[in-house]
Amino acid sequence: MNVFLFGGSFNPPHVAHVLAVAYVLATQDADRVIVIPCYRHPFRKDLAPFEHRFAMCELAMGWLPRTSISAVEQELGGESRTLRTVEHLVQLHPEWRMRLVVGADILLEGRRWLGFERVIELAPLLVLGRAGVQADGAPSPVLPELASRDLRQALREGRRGDLETFVPRAVLAYIDAHGLYREE
Numbered sequence: 001m002n003v004f005l006f007g008g009s010f011n012p013p014h015v016a017h018v019l020a021v022a023y024v025l026a027t028q029d030a031d032r033v034i035v036i037p038c039y040r041h042p043f044r045k046d047l048a049p050f051e052h053r054f055a056m057c058e059l060a061m062g063w064l065p066r067t068s069i070s071a072v073e074q075e076l077g078g079e080s081r082t083l084r085t086v087e088h089l090v091q092l093h094p095e096w097r098m099r100l101v102v103g104a105d106i107l108l109e110g111r112r113w114l115g116f117e118r119v120i121e122l123a124p125l126l127v128l129g130r131a132g133v134q135a136d137g138a139p140s141p142v143l144p145e146l147a148s149r150d151l152r153q154a155l156r157e158g159r160r161g162d163l164e165t166f167v168p169r170a171v172l173a174y175i176d177a178h179g180l181y182r183e184e
Contacts, residue, residue: 001031001032001093001095001096001097002028002029002030002031002032002096002097002099003030003031003032003033003034003093003096003097003098003099004028004030004033004034004098004099004100004101004126005034005036005086005089005098005099005100005101005123006020006021006024006033006034006035006036006100006101007035007036007037007038007073007080007082007085007100008036008037008038009037009038009041009045009047009053009148010035010037010053010056010057010060010148011045011047011048011053011148011152012048012053012056012148012151012152012167012171012175012180013053013056013057013059013060013061013148013167013168013171014060014146014148014151014166014167014168014171015144015146015165015166015167015168016130016143016144016146016166017035017060017061018060018061018064018168019142019143019144020101020103020128020143021035021061021064021067021101022064023128023143024101024126025064025065025066025067028099030066031066032066032067032068033064033066033067033068033101034067034068034069034070035057035061035062035067035068035069035070036069036070036072036073036085037050037053037054037057037069037071037073038073038080039073039074039076039077039078039079040078040079040080041079041080042079042080042081042114048180048181050071050074052174052178052180054069054071054074055174056171056174056175057069059168059170059171059174060168060170060171072088072089073085076088081113081114081115082100082113082114082119083113083114083115083116083118083119084114086098086100086119086122086123087118087122090122098122098123099123099124099125099126100119100120100123100124100125100126101125101126101128102125102126102127102128103127103128103133103143104127104128104129104130104133104135104138104139104141105130105133105135106125106127107127107135107136107137107138108133108135127139128142128143129141129142129143130143130144130145131143131144131145132145133145146166151163151166151167151181152181155175155180155181155182156181156182156183160172
């Protein structure tokens with residue numbers, strides 16, 4: 001079974017995340033895509049509570065075929081580390097052939113990850129090019145230049161109109177209903 005793992009903060013999830021999953025489903029021999037929101041960011045990023053980010057991922061990407069949202073990093077607890085997550089999934093599902101879906105920006109920062117070479121060994125990377133990111137070995141962009149931090153800034157500043165083309169409607173409604181990202 002070919003399983004593609006797509007992890008991230010998803011703080012909040014946006015259309016580039018949705019496009020990444022759709023791209024994998026359209027271009028790869030993917031039996032399943034598993035979206036994995038991180039539980040506690042290893043680089044100390046301030047995140048909305050896990051339960052909210054998980055729910056927003058379900059709204060943004062859970063409707064896509066052969067796609068599921070996983071709470072595996074919450075179940076593992078503590079600081080989220082890709083290596084620990086991948087090793088755990090290999091142990092649970094030795095029959096899976098896993099690939100790790102990443103944006104081209106990871107080519108610039110991946111060496112900071114714990115056990116990056118081992119991660120690649122267990123789940124070879126599928127690197128998706130991102131507009132605005134230039135890195136050695138990066139493919140042509142298939143994803144727009146879009147960052148969750150810019151979306152959070154727009155939310156704090158009340159610039160909702162700037163968000164309507166970049167954040168799925170259901171995610172925006174969830175953010176509004178729960179008062180997320182109003183202050184940082």
